[in-house]
Amino acid sequence: MxxxxxxxxxxxxxxxxxxxxxxxxxxxxxxxxxxxxxHAASTGDGYFPVEVVDGLSFENSELNCLESLCTYKVDVYNTNENTYDLKTIEVIITDKDNNEISMLGYIGNTLEKDEGKILEVSIDKDLSNAKKVQYKINK
CATH class of the missing domain: 1.20.5 (Single alpha-helices involved in coiled-coils or other helix-helix interfaces)
Structure with missing residues (x-):
């Protein structure tokens, strides 16, 4: 066998x-x-490049969209020599079709020199095709 x-x-x-x-x-x-x-629009280095507006530095941006809600987070630092007084920050995101979506955020009344805070705004629109962000400081 x-x-x-x-x-x-x-x-x-x-x-x-x-x-x-x-x-x-x-x-x-x-x-x-x-x-x-x-995690369509989220990176550790920041979704958008670092931008400085009127002495405020916007760094480490993050855009997360989950179903119909998109949240934009960015670290805001005061690079001025003095305390910075502000009311709100308007975040304007432009998509690839050049549509502008505006959101209003609040991080407090003042930012001390070299102090940083997180600005977080949300909207019930799809921002996954965002290509540019602008910031307007309302004093």
């Missing part, structure tokens, strides 16, 4: 590595696509 040997996986076989590599590549692409879609 003939002895039956179980088949072993031959790791030197191209018939194994080619499909395996393709499957790993497809899975990696799907994971990257999913992460990119769920």
């Amino acid at each position: 003939k002895e039956i040997k179980p088949k072993t996986l031959d790791l030197n076989n191209k018939k194994f590595w080619i499909p395996f590599t393709i499957i790993v590549f497809i899975v990696a692409c799907l994971i990257m696509w999913y992460i990119g879609k769920s």
Whole structure:
């Protein structure tokens, strides 16, 4: 009687590595696509470049859209030599079709020299195609 040997996986076989590599590549692409879609406009370095308006520095911006609600967060620092008095900050976001969406944010009445606060504004519009942001300081 003939002895039956179980088949072993031959790791030197191209018939194994080619499909395996393709499957790993497809899975990696799907994971990257999913992460990119769920955090469409969020980066650690800031979605928009650092901007200084009237001595206030806007840094580390973050735009997160979840279903129909988009939230924009940015760190605001006083780079002036003195205490900065303000009322509100208007955040104007321009999308790729050049539509402007305006939101009003509040971080308090004053910012001491070198002090920073987080400005957070939300709106029930899709801002995932935003391309530019502007800030207007209301004193």
